[in-house]
Amino acid sequence: MARGKTEFALDLPCPAGLRGGAPAGDSKQDLVYATLRDAILGRLIPAGSRLPSTRMLAQRWGLSRGTVEIVYDRLSSEAYVSRTPGSGTRVSAVVPDRYLMAIAPGVHPLAVPAPRAPAASAPPAGPPDPAVQVGVPFMARLADPALFPLPAWSRQIARALDRAGVELLCCADPAGLPVLREQIADYLRKYRGIGCSADDVIVLTGIRHALDLVARSVLRPGDKVCVEDPGYPAALQIFARAGASVVPVPVGPHGLECALLDGHADTRLVYVTPAHQSPTGVTMSVTRRLELLDWAERHDAWVIEDDYDSEFNYLNAPLAVLKSLDRECRVIYTGSFNKTLFAGLRVGFAVVPPQLKGQLLALWQTTGRSVGVTEQLALASWLADGLFVRHLRSARRAYQERRDAILAALAAGAPGRYTVSGHHAGFHFVLWLPEGSDEAAFCARAAATGLQLQGLRSLCREVVLPPAIVVGYTALTMAQARHSARLLAGLLSASD
Incomplete structure (x- = not known):
């Protein structure tokens, strides 16, 4: 070892599973x-x-x-x-010291203090159209339906219906079929590090559905909600339509600037996309995650974790989720199969703290009850047979190839004219334009060539960021990816 360098004396015993082979x-x-x-x-x-x-x-x-x-x-x-x-x-x-406090013996890991009085329901809030589209460069930031194996899915539906009884087809559990909730919980335990059970899971139509239910069940008119800036416009509108006072909090290179939350001690809810921030693509550091959880516990606030595309990490295994660190159960975790399989599936889920589950289910049962039984049965079988994980692997490989093709074309056609960030994961990355560029004018020039670009500043509320565009690529063919990237490189090379 080089002089002056000292290593920590790692006295941890060798993991037991390594001695006789991993279990x-x-x-x-x-x-x-x-x-x-x-x-x-x-x-x-x-x-x-x-x-x-x-x-x-x-x-x-x-x-x-x-x-x-x-x-x-x-x-x-x-x-x-x-x-x-x-x-x-x-x-x-x-x-933080608070994170090290032991959980009391016999307490369920999802148990939390007694809830406040239930909030009154507000009129429904419909989120706006996100304008993402299959095959449209570069708005194609969603799962590619062409990758989905429809014949195999059809067989799963037929097999699932053949096994189902008449009673099951008529009497769906408002929280979702137990067989599907168990498969979702099993997946989350194995692959996302969340210690949950089927009872903690509610089956919904998607992440925005979860946001809407939480907003109308938990928030009172005037309650303060902190959101990321820049951030996901649909979330902001859902909370605003529920009567909340929405406070934008800047996102830095390590995620949400949690220190600024101390200026909003009366916040009821914080909404974050920690794995691959929407839209900047940054990953919230572990230190920031622990700060956020500590802050939420001290201020009796809730955190909604929107885990919309973190399964698609191109460097290593998908990152552990914020919920996996949540010892005080302040996090409502949301995910969606619409993001991983195909957008029209309309099946998502939330892992909900026990004292909120009743409120959410009461509203869900009043407004829509549950997702269709056929889709739930087929998806449960899809998960149980390992087809979901297999599809994730093949889709991840395809999306990485498209991303790499775009990055290679940009590097060849416009060297030194841009930088990128957030390209390690997800459905999109951010391309930062040359200093002094007019973001709106650049997007207009791109539209004239057939490229639909979204400027980063259009997703900002108060924060001011350098000019940049969001590049969505997952639902493009390889030919579209390469051709569109060459067009984009040409625009970058010609820009002042």
């Missing part, structure tokens, strides 16, 4: 990752400590160095650690 469902990478992550969150490895080199830890735990490298890279991408050439790997996550 079913857990790879060596997962075991090592979980061991180091839990040690960081528990301050067994304090902030600022230097981890052993990958070579040393590999030797100590009987692993290949490549396995440890992958784990360190994953921890780095999730901001648990920082890696600097010549300085090694150091813990960067700062864990």
Whole structure:
């Protein structure tokens, strides 16, 4: 070791599963990752400590160095650690004292303090059209329906209906079919790190449906809701139509600027997209996530986590969700199969704290009851047979190829004329225009060539950002991706 460099004395025992081979469902990478992550969150490895080199830890735990490298890279991408050439790997996550408070014995991990009085329902709030479209460069930031295997889906529907009884077709559980909720909970436990059960899951039509139910069930007229700036316009409008006072909070390079929440201590709800912020694409650091959870607990506030596209991470495994860190159960987690399979499916879900579940279900049963039984049965079978995870893998590969084709065309046709961010995951990335560019004028010139671009400033409320555009690419063919990227590169090269 170089003089002057000291490593943290990592006294953690080798993960038990590595001694006799990893148990079913857990790879060596997962075991090592979980061991180091839990040690960081528990301050067994304090902030600022230097981890052993990958070579040393590999030797100590009987692993290949490549396995440890992958784990360190994953921890780095999730901001648990920082890696600097010549300085090694150091813990960067700062864990608040409150997070270390033990959960009382016998308390369900989703149990929380008694709720406030139920809020009165308000008139329905319909979110606006997001204007995303299949095959339209560069508004195609949604799942590509052409990738979805319709013959296999048809067989699942037929098989599911054949197994269903008449009673099931007539009497759907308002929270969703138990078989589907169990499959969703199982997926979330295995792949998203959420310790939930079927009872914690409500089946809905999508994420905006979840936002609307929460807004009309939890918020009172005049309640303050903090949203990301820039952010998702539909969420802002849903909360405003529910009578809330919407407060934009700037998004920085590490996610929502949580320190600014202290100026809004009376906030009832905070809405975030922490995995791949919409629209900037930044990932909320672990330190910021823990700050947000600590703030929510201290101020008796709720946090809605919109996990709209984080399954599609092109660097490593999908990032752990905010809800997986939520020991005090302040987070309402929302997800959607419309984002992962096809937009017309209209099946989403929410993981809801126990004291909110009754309020949400009462409103949902009054306004619509539940998602269609046929779709629920087929989706439950799709998940149980492993077809959902298989589809995610093939779709992730296809989307990455399209992203790479666009980035390659831009690099070849307009070198030095732009920068990109948020391209590590999701359905879109942000392309930052040359300094001094007129964002609106650039979008207008693009429209004349057949490119529909959305300027980043159109998604800002109060924050002022440099000129940039949002590039959605997942629902394009490879030919469309390449051709449109060449057109975009030409516009960048010709811009002043």
